[in-house]
Amino acid sequence: MNQMEIIHFSAFGLNLQEPMALVFNWLIASICFIAYFSIRKSKSEEIRLWSLFFLFFGLSTFIGGFGHVFFQYFGVFGKFPHWIGGIVSAYFAGKAMLCRLENFQLKRTLNQVLIFKAIVFLGLALTLQNFIFVAVDAIVTYLFYCGIIGYNLMMKGVFAMKYIVAGVLICIPAAFVYILKINPGIWFNTDDLSHVFMLACVFLFYLGSKSLANEPGKLKIV
Numbered sequence: 001m002n003q004m005e006i007i008h009f010s011a012f013g014l015n016l017q018e019p020m021a022l023v024f025n026w027l028i029a030s031i032c033f034i035a036y037f038s039i040r041k042s043k044s045e046e047i048r049l050w051s052l053f054f055l056f057f058g059l060s061t062f063i064g065g066f067g068h069v070f071f072q073y074f075g076v077f078g079k080f081p082h083w084i085g086g087i088v089s090a091y092f093a094g095k096a097m098l099c100r101l102e103n104f105q106l107k108r109t110l111n112q113v114l115i116f117k118a119i120v121f122l123g124l125a126l127t128l129q130n131f132i133f134v135a136v137d138a139i140v141t142y143l144f145y146c147g148i149i150g151y152n153l154m155m156k157g158v159f160a161m162k163y164i165v166a167g168v169l170i171c172i173p174a175a176f177v178y179i180l181k182i183n184p185g186i187w188f189n190t191d192d193l194s195h196v197f198m199l200a201c202v203f204l205f206y207l208g209s210k211s212l213a214n215e216p217g218k219l220k221i222v
Helices: 019-039 045-069 071-097 104-128 132-155 161-180 190-212
Strands: 008-011 014-017
Touching: 014 045, 014 071, 019 045, 019 190, 045 071, 045 190, 071 104, 071 132, 104 132, 132 161, 161 190
Parallel strands: none
Antiparallel strands: 008 014
16 A cells, blocks of 8 residues: 555545544544543643643644645645644643652753753744654653653652553554554555544543542652
8 A cells, every 4th residue: 555645535626635634633632622621620730731731732633634634725834733733732741740840950951841842843843844843742742751750650659640651651652653654544544543542642641630630749759
């Protein structure tokens, strides 16, 4: 199967493509919006940041669906809102993971790294018009901030982090699917397979954020 083969179709006199990308993006967006409206009223700074993650990731994937379908009209520029939303949402997820750290210097340094890498990778993605920089930013954020920090917090008694860590583990195959261009078929291509893992990851992040709201207190990572 040619890895570049995609579905083309017409509707309302428009030349469109990748209908399955629209379906999967909107499924992810639906979970994000449900999560956002479920936790957005929390007074916790940690949960507020998670709600912003869901809001921006939801908007990113919702608009991203249009970027795929209307690619023949907007080209790569139609995907820019999706890329921007992806990097912004990753920032909020990473920042939320820092809320339970008591080491102020460590927290400030890690937050500065979050901001710096977001600006650098977003600039590279938009300038070079390449999604790989968005993917790298996501891998760094979710593996280190949500994965490693989340695991440390889980080991220190924040048991709700098990959902966050599980979400990261489930999302790891998505990176390999994209990098290796694993393409099951035209109706379920590389992007669609990656989106399935992302769907599960976002749902677990939602379970984690809901559980975190019931686990007060801050724990220190040494």
